[in-house]
Amino acid sequence: MISQLNLESLYEQDYCEWLDITLNQLQNKDIEHLDWVHLIEEIEALGLEQKHKVESYLRQLLKHLLLYHYWKAEKPYCQNGWSEEIDNFRSELEILLRSKNLYNYCVSIQHITYQKARRAAIKKTELNPNIFPQECPYSLEEILDFDFLPN
Numbered sequence: 001m002i003s004q005l006n007l008e009s010l011y012e013q014d015y016c017e018w019l020d021i022t023l024n025q026l027q028n029k030d031i032e033h034l035d036w037v038h039l040i041e042e043i044e045a046l047g048l049e050q051k052h053k054v055e056s057y058l059r060q061l062l063k064h065l066l067l068y069h070y071w072k073a074e075k076p077y078c079q080n081g082w083s084e085e086i087d088n089f090r091s092e093l094e095i096l097l098r099s100k101n102l103y104n105y106c107v108s109i110q111h112i113t114y115q116k117a118r119r120a121a122i123k124k125t126e127l128n129p130n131i132f133p134q135e136c137p138y139s140l141e142e143i144l145d146f147d148f149l150p151n
Contacts, residue, residue, distance in 0.1 A: 055113055057089045057093045064085045066121040093144065
């Protein structure tokens, strides 16, 4: 049996070994010897990683919807690629948003994420910022709908 002090240093030295031992301890309900500090950090990090993915995919999806909708000069050349990217980001979000918690998180960040996507679209297109609406022109249902593309 590895001591808790050794387990804590193992976390820094051999993360994969630490994971194996920690998993084994959890499976055996050996909660007395767990490296609680690092285990809590890891669980928190997993949650943050999932939220970061939701925000990243949503931002990219919104940016591509804006490009598809408002960048008229490039649309004849780029719409197929944008459409493919829109579907890819929707697919990734569809998987993540099976979690009610992540779905609720997505709802809560839609406004601020739209603002980031809008800034990115303005920067990419170099179009007049007034072309892009200040508020998101799409409902969350439209954003996530595989059959929706803006006119």
